[in-house]
Structure formats: C-alpha cells, structure tokens
Amino acid sequence: MVGRAGAARVVDRYCVLSLASILACSTLEPPSLTLREIGSHPLAPDARIAGATSSVPSTFLAWELEAARLYLVTASTMTAIDAGLPAPLAAMLEPGAERILVIGGDLQFERTDRNGRRLAQGRLGLGPEPMLLALQADRLLAVADDAEGSGTSPQSWIVRLDELPDARLIEADLTLPPGRRYRAAWLGEEPVLGTLFPPLELFFPGWGDGRDERITPLPTIEADGTERSWAILSLVPLTTCDRRMLVTVGDLRSDRRILIQTDSEGNVARSTILDAPLTPLAAETHSRLLLALRATSPPELVIYELEYTVTPCRSPR
C-alpha cells in the first residue's frame, strides 16, 4: 500500500488511553484518507506561515505571521502578494476569486484585488481587540484574547461581512471555558474551536441542521507514556455539511504529529502518528485538494490530492 521511497513513514499506529479506556486504535484498519502530493512551492527561508484558507476551487490563500505577505497557491503556481496590513490575523480569497479580504490587528481590514491593489480599507467595530479570527465566505468568527487568564469566559462574535465596514452581528458569546486559548475554523455554518494547549478539546456549538452541542477530547496520551508538549497546530474541515475534519496535534519538542480525523458528529474516528514536520493547513473539498506546510529547508507549501475511502457529503450549505 505504501510505496518504498515515496511513502510517508507512519511510524506506528496509535492507541489512545483516556480514563483507562481505549478510545481509538487504528492499527488494523485500512486508511480512510490518503494524501498524494501533486505540487510544492518553496518559501523564503525565514517565512513563518500563520494560516491558510480556501474558498474557491483549486486555489488556496496562505499568509505569514509578521510580514504583510500573502500567497495565492495552486498545484502548479504560487503568487506572492504584498498586502498593506502587517501581521494578518485572517485572510480569505472571496467568492468569485477576484478579491482578497485581509483582517489584521485592531480589526483593521483591507480588500484588494488579486494583485494586491487596494480596493477598500477600514476597521470593524466589534469592541475589544480579538486575538482569534476565522473567516469563511461571508462570515467572521472573532474571539477576544484572554492572555491574562482573567477567569472569565472569552467574548466572541460572529458577524456577516456583507457591507464592510458595517459588519452585521449574527451571534455573540459562544459558551467557552475561561483561561484557554483557541484555534478556530468553519464547518459550513458551524464554527469549531480547538484549545491550543492541553487539555486538547474541540468545541462544537451545535449550529446547523441536526447538530448537537459537543465537546470532543483529543487523544494525547501515548501508550508508552512518553511525555510531550502537545498543541493543536491546525483544524482542517474536510466537508461543509458535517463535522468531518483533519486535526493536527503537534509535539512542540519534536517533529511528531498526530493526525486526527473526526466523524460526521465530531467524534474522534481515527488518529495516526506521523513523525515528520508536516502540517495540513486547509482543504478544498470541491477539487479534493489539501494544502500543507512542510518544514524542509527552505519550508514549502505542498499541494496534496485527497483520496477518500469514504466519500464526503456533497451538499454544501
């Protein structure tokens, strides 16, 4: 199944012990998801990719941590775009693929064309400066920072971005535990948040048809008891109609990753250890492509073709 030279070295499969119960063990199961590389693009040696999204077929948008630099990525091309806003917190290629929306610190936003030419700029008026942002199509999730560990639940906002800068509030204040830091993504109309640091959990607020509110603990205890510093490195939705996604948990002291697949309900379905510095960033389900960051020297953005054993649902909301 796995080729000799071109295959990933999945060192071993992974059994998870939590509260003395085996939650998941994928040793004998066939792969449900295969990533096959179809293209890669080298970055500058000091590039620090902070995130990526995909909102149009076959195209991804990635952005750097500090530099005001975006990358439009396809399997065969990568175009660097210098945006006006430094340190983007979120960015998105808008539907139609002609415009890019970038949101930076202090909730400033900038809308440009694909060449980086500014079309509009302004500031969203949501209140305190949020640290966490997740963009999807016409909506934005923002969660206020809790850097000081205040003990109060972090404020959050979900707004529609129809007429910037007039963002229309859809929902405020998700029920989130205090004193935690989160990573976020959108599963169709439902946001998902994952705690950055242990205990690692996914929070689903229960929006969308037939979806329940759910908290899913993620496996981080290895069978041999090895002590590690785990963190959620990425949340990559695999569909827009349920909770199937690929969660990357990384050990901050090694190259070890646990790639966790959730099922349609948001439960852990499979987990696989990968001893390689590779992190999936975003998936584009119409074209069945996935963008990942590979820590070669220099680092690379890699495009994979997604091969599902189980066909994902095809009814985008």
Next chain:
Amino acid sequence: MRRLSRTLGAMLLALGLVGLSGERVAAQCWQCLEGWPGYEDCSHMPDGYVNCNDDQYGTWCDTSPYDPCGTVMLDVLPDGTVVVDAQGAESGLPAAPSIDAEGRLGACGLITKHNLSVVASRALRERTSLIDL
C-alpha cells in the same frame, strides 16, 4: 566554537526580546533554559506548562500561561513555533537558549528552526509525498 556560538546566540536572543517587548514574536526561547535557576528541577506539567520548582521564580513558572522566560504564550504556528508576548524582557529576566547540535533548543526547549540539509530535506519530501491516514 560551539560554546561561542551559543553565547552569541543567547545575546542576540536577549537583545531581540528586549527590542520586541510587547509585540508578537516567534519564540526562540521557551521554558526551562539551561542556566536558569531551578533548571535541574524543571518538569513539564500535564497541562503542557512548566514547573521549575524554583524558589526565586517559581511563581512565574507554575502559573500558566507564563513560562520561565516571563513570556506569555499567545499562539502556536502551524510549524510548531510558539508565538509569545515578550514581557519577560521588561522584567529584566534573562532569556538564554541552549541549542544542541541538531539545532534544537535545550532539554525542555522547543524546536523552532529546521535547518535541514539538502539530503535531509529530500528525504523528508520523499517520506511525505504519499501519506495514508
């Protein structure tokens, strides 16, 4: 030569943290650094933070999300780099990384840089060209 490199690296890091104090920076140092008081006793807590069991700085170490460098962990990048708010430098706390031969930070530290050789990069590409999950 290696010792000299470490010293220079530590000095540059300290200068960098001072210069970037209060801003988001990609961490070059985190937790339990060689030379830090209580270094020998440091231990990782189940919640992912570090307890240095240190009389002088213990309160810094055992209260998440602070680390022994006095920095606040804001985020983790997809490559595993920790993003910190460098408040420790304001407090005059030292921040000295120890980097081993593989370019990794010391015993309790983080991998923040992958300076892979051409051969190692090629091997990594081959290993990750096809991944079964």
